[in-house]
Amino acid sequence: MKPKKSLGQHFLTNGASAARIVEAAQIGKEDWVVEIGPGRGALTGFLLAQADRVIAIEIDEKLCDLLAAQFGSQLKLVSEDVRRVNLPALVAPRDKAILVGNLPYHITGALIGQITDARGVWKRAVIAVQREVGQRMIAQPGSKTYGVLSIATQVRCTARRLFDLPPAHFFPAPKVHSSVLMLDFEAPSAYDIADEKRLFGVVRAAFQQRRKMVRNALAHVVDEEILRSAKVDGHARPETISIAGYERICRALATR
Ligand code: SAM
Numbered sequence: 001m002k003p004k005k006s007l008g009q010h011f012l013t014n015g016a017s018a019a020r021i022v023e024a025a026q027i028g029k030e031d032w033v034v035e036i037g038p039g040r041g042a043l044t045g046f047l048l049a050q051a052d053r054v055i056a057i058e059i060d061e062k063l064c065d066l067l068a069a070q071f072g073s074q075l076k077l078v079s080e081d082v083r084r085v086n087l088p089a090l091v092a093p094r095d096k097a098i099l100v101g102n103l104p105y106h107i108t109g110a111l112i113g114q115i116t117d118a119r120g121v122w123k124r125a126v127i128a129v130q131r132e133v134g135q136r137m138i139a140q141p142g143s144k145t146y147g148v149l150s151i152a153t154q155v156r157c158t159a160r161r162l163f164d165l166p167p168a169h170f171f172p173a174p175k176v177h178s179s180v181l182m183l184d185f186e187a188p189s190a191y192d193i194a195d196e197k198r199l200f201g202v203v204r205a206a207f208q209q210r211r212k213m214v215r216n217a218l219a220h221v222v223d224e225e226i227l228r229s230a231k232v233d234g235h236a237r238p239e240t241i242s243i244a245g246y247e248r249i250c251r252a253l254a255t256r
Helices: 015-024 044-050 061-074 087-091 105-117 131-138 148-154 196-207 224-229 243-254
Strands: 032-036 053-057 075-078 097-102 122-130 158-165 178-184
Touching (some): 015 044, 015 122, 032 044, 032 087, 044 053, 044 061, 061 075, 105 131, 122 131, 131 148, 131 158, 148 158, 148 196, 148 243, 196 243, 224 243
Antiparallel strands (some): 122 178, 158 178
């Protein structure tokens, strides 16, 4: 069966890398595991060797037939577009789950939002993404890749890069390298965010004009007094302001 580019299908063909991803997820026999985009089952077989309860969400019906034939009733298959699956509802009646996935490239950004938004249901997630996306997720203030995705990821979990995978480990080989990331949802958060919606509103507005000074980029939201009470230098660029700095701006706005 020909891989479908429109579904971001790059199948992992290197068994050692598949085993390494699953090992990194530290799965116990009793754990619930959710796999996004099982494809031809490169990770699924290893997951089922670790845990009895694996739920896999795959949009491609042909692949679902293949997976059902290969793994039988051992695998709980959800033949759906993951973006339409209510992840908390899928997992909530059970214990917290471990998420594993070599994510489809064409919708990675949206999926990371969906996964981290459902943070209450995960112990951890081990995901393979394009290396550049991984860099953005873990980027720190001052780096060119620091932005909305970095902040959205880091306020919801503790993210770190585990290792990279070269294009040759996939079929068809993608144009870019991939990174495997660990998202830990159980580690205590470094941030105490009072109002996430407000924070993301401010952060999105700031990064829409990331080359400007923050007092100009956020001119419609903040004034000098807000920036002063938040102890944020109005001349600084949005990409140099820490998450804590953005949170202070939001708290100052909330007292208005
Ligand atoms: N896990 C397999 C592997 O590592 O070889 C496949 C990974 S491939 C990068 C991504 C998989 O996600 C494909 O099987 C694709 O069909 C599936 N997929 C793409 N879009 C999806 C969606 N919206 N919902 C669920 N699965 C999707």
